[in-house]
Amino acid sequence: MIKIDQTKMLQLEILKEQGQQMAQQKAQISMQVQELEYTQNTIKDLKNAKKGTEMMIPIGTGMYVKGKIESVDDIITAIGGNVAVGKTLDDVKEIINERLKKMKELELQIDSELKNIDSEGEKLVKELQSVQEKDVACNPKP
Numbered sequence: 001m002i003k004i005d006q007t008k009m010l011q012l013e014i015l016k017e018q019g020q021q022m023a024q025q026k027a028q029i030s031m032q033v034q035e036l037e038y039t040q041n042t043i044k045d046l047k048n049a050k051k052g053t054e055m056m057i058p059i060g061t062g063m064y065v066k067g068k069i070e071s072v073d074d075i076i077t078a079i080g081g082n083v084a085v086g087k088t089l090d091d092v093k094e095i096i097n098e099r100l101k102k103m104k105e106l107e108l109q110i111d112s113e114l115k116n117i118d119s120e121g122e123k124l125v126k127e128l129q130s131v132q133e134k135d136v137a138c139n140p141k142p
Helices: 002-047 089-138
Strands: 054-060 063-068 075-080 083-087
Touching (some): 075 089, 083 089
Antiparallel strands (some): 075 083
């Protein structure tokens, strides 16, 4: 019976670690979703911008430089591997929407997996409690 308890305790610990890793992944994805939504809003603002409009251009976390828009018809977009290409405003909007959709789907998938982990953990805890109660009933302390 002790071996079964140890196995269940180990399973419970593994589930706990998996849950923590999933929660970290979800937090990272949530940050990416926020960033994409911010970019989405910026793209909406750019659509109405005219040549010569002054803007605060982000250059890093919480850092901006003042600049003037020359054109919103050619937006430089990173496509991976340190490669960037020019895209139209509508193309960029579509890219952002697609990335946002994928991130939100991933968020839902992680939520589902976290619920499964919680459910399995609760089941193991109940099993361990049941075994412990039986052990106490069979071996009362004098």
